[in-house]
Amino acid sequence: MPPAPAATLTSTDSPVLLQTGGLPAAVTPGESIPLPPPRTGEAWPLMTALLERRSSRSFRSDELPLQAIADLLWAGFGVNRPGSGGRTAPSAYDVQDIQIWLTLSTGTYRYLAEEHALLVMEAADLRGLTGSQDFVAGAPLNLVYVSDGTRLAGFSVTDREHWPWTHAGCIAQNVSLACAALGLAAVVRSTLDRGALARALDLPETQQVLLAQTVGYPA
Numbered sequence: 001m002p003p004a005p006a007a008t009l010t011s012t013d014s015p016v017l018l019q020t021g022g023l024p025a026a027v028t029p030g031e032s033i034p035l036p037p038p039r040t041g042e043a044w045p046l047m048t049a050l051l052e053r054r055s056s057r058s059f060r061s062d063e064l065p066l067q068a069i070a071d072l073l074w075a076g077f078g079v080n081r082p083g084s085g086g087r088t089a090p091s092a093y094d095v096q097d098i099q100i101w102l103t104l105s106t107g108t109y110r111y112l113a114e115e116h117a118l119l120v121m122e123a124a125d126l127r128g129l130t131g132s133q134d135f136v137a138g139a140p141l142n143l144v145y146v147s148d149g150t151r152l153a154g155f156s157v158t159d160r161e162h163w164p165w166t167h168a169g170c171i172a173q174n175v176s177l178a179c180a181a182l183g184l185a186a187v188v189r190s191t192l193d194r195g196a197l198a199r200a201l202d203l204p205e206t207q208q209v210l211l212a213q214t215v216g217y218p219a
Contacts, residue, residue, distance in 0.1 A: 022063045022064060022065055022066055022069075022106075023063075023066055023069070023104060023106050023107075023109075023118070024106070028120060029120050029121060029122050029123070030119070030120060031119075031120040032112065032115065032117045032118070032119055032120070033109070033117055033118040033119075033120065034115075034116070034117050035066065035069070035070035035073065035074075035116050035117055035118060036066060036067050036070050037070075037116070038070060038071050038074035038075070038078065038116075039067070039071055046177070048181070049177045049178075049180040049181040050177065050180075051180075052180035052181070053176050053177055053179075053180040054180075055186070055187040055188070056185035056186060056187055056218055057133065057135050057187055057214075058135065058185070058218065058219040059135055059138065059139040059140070059185055059214065059215075059216035059217065059218065059219055060140075060216060060217040060218070060219050061138050061139070061140060061216075062140060062216070062217050063104075063105065063140050064140050064141055064184075064215070064216070064217075068182055068184070069102070069141065070116070071178060071182065072143075072175050072178050072179065072182075072184075072215065073100060073102075073111045073113075073116075074088065074116065075088060075174045075175060075177070075178035076088065076089065076100060076111075076143075076171045076172070076174045076175040076178070077089050077096075077098060077100055077111070077113055077171045077174070078113050078116060079113050079114060079116070085114065087113065088174055089167070089170040089171045089174050090167075090170055091163070091167045091170075092159070092163050092166075092167070093155075095151045095152060095155075095163070095167075096151065097147045097148050097149070097151040097152055097163070097164055097167060098145055098146070098147055098148075098164065098167045098168055098171055098210075099111070099145075099146040099147075099148060099207070100143055100144070100145060100146075100171070101121070101143070101144040101145075101146055101201060102118065102141060102142075102143055102144075103125070103126045103127045103129075103130055103141075103142045103143075103144065104125070104127070104140065104141055105125050105127070105140070106123070106125075107120060107121070107122055107123040107124060107125065108120075108121045108122050108123075108124060108126050108201065109121055121201070124200075126197075126200050126201070127139065127142050129192075129193070129196060129197050129200050130142040130144055130189075130192055130197060130212045130214075131189050131191060131192045131212055131214070132191055132192065132193070133189065133191065133214075135214065136189075136212075136214060139214045139215070139216040140215070140216045140217075141214070141215040141216060142212055142213070142214050142215070143172075143175065143212065143213040143214075143215065144197065144201070144209060144211075144212050145168040145171060145172065145209075145210045145211045145212070145213070146201075146203065146207050146208065146209055146210065147164035147167070147168070147207065147208045147210055148206065148207050149206040149207060149208060150206050152164070164208065164210055165210060165211075168210045168211050169211075172188045172211060172213050175213055175215070176188065176213075179215055183217075183218075184215055184216065184217060184218070185215070185216055185217065185218035185219075186213060186214065186215045187213065187214050188211055188212075188213045189211065189212045189213065189214065190211055190212075192209070192212050194208070194209040194210075197209050
C-alpha cells in the first residue's frame with residue numbers, strides 16, 4: 001500500500017508556510033539577504049513527497065514566504081555537510097558548477113549556498129524572461145539553473161557538455177520533492193530563450209543557462 005497523500009498546504013491556512021514573511025520590497029544590488037535555517041526536522045517522509053510529486057502549470061500569484069524559499073533552495077543545492085561543504089545534490093568530482101538564480105516580483109537574486117543567503121543582483125522583475133509559457137510571468141518564483149563553466153576546466157568536452165544537465169536535473173528534482181512536501185506546485189522547463197535570459201542576467205560567456213523551474217501555490 002502506498003503512503004496516504006499529504007494534506008495540501010495553502011497560503012491562507014498553512015501554519016508551516018506562514019511562519020515568516022517574504023523578501024523585503026526594497027533591495028540594493030550587491031546586498032546579501034540572510035535566509036532562515038532549513039526546517040530539516042519538519043519534513044514529511046520522502047515516500048509521501050514522491051507520491052505527491054507532479055508537474056503543475058497552474059499557479060496563484062501569492063508571494064511565497066521567505067522560509068519556504070529558504071527550504072526550497074537548501075533542499076535543491078544547499079550545504080548539508082558543513083565540514084566538507086558537501087551539498088544536498090551530487091555533482092561529478094564535486095565540481096559544484098550549478099548556480100541557482102531566483103526571479104521574483106521584488107527582483108533577481110542568486111543563492112549563496114555556503115552562507116545560506118541570497119545575493120541581490122538587480123531590482124528588475126525578470127520572471128517573464130524565464131520562459132514563453134503563459135503562466136511564467138505571473139507565478140511568484142522562477143528558479144534558473146546556470147552552469148559555471150570555469151568549474152569544469154580540465155575535463156573532457158563530453159564531460160563539460162553532459163555533466164551540467166545531469167547536475168541541474170538532480171537539483172530540480174530535489175526542489176520538486178520539497179515543493180511536494182510543502183504543498184507547492186512546481187514544473188521544470190526547458191522552453192526558454194537562453195540567450196536573452198543570459199543577457200538579462202549579465203552572465204559571462206563562461207556561464208550557461210540550462211533550465212528553469214516555476215514554483216508557487218497551486219491554483
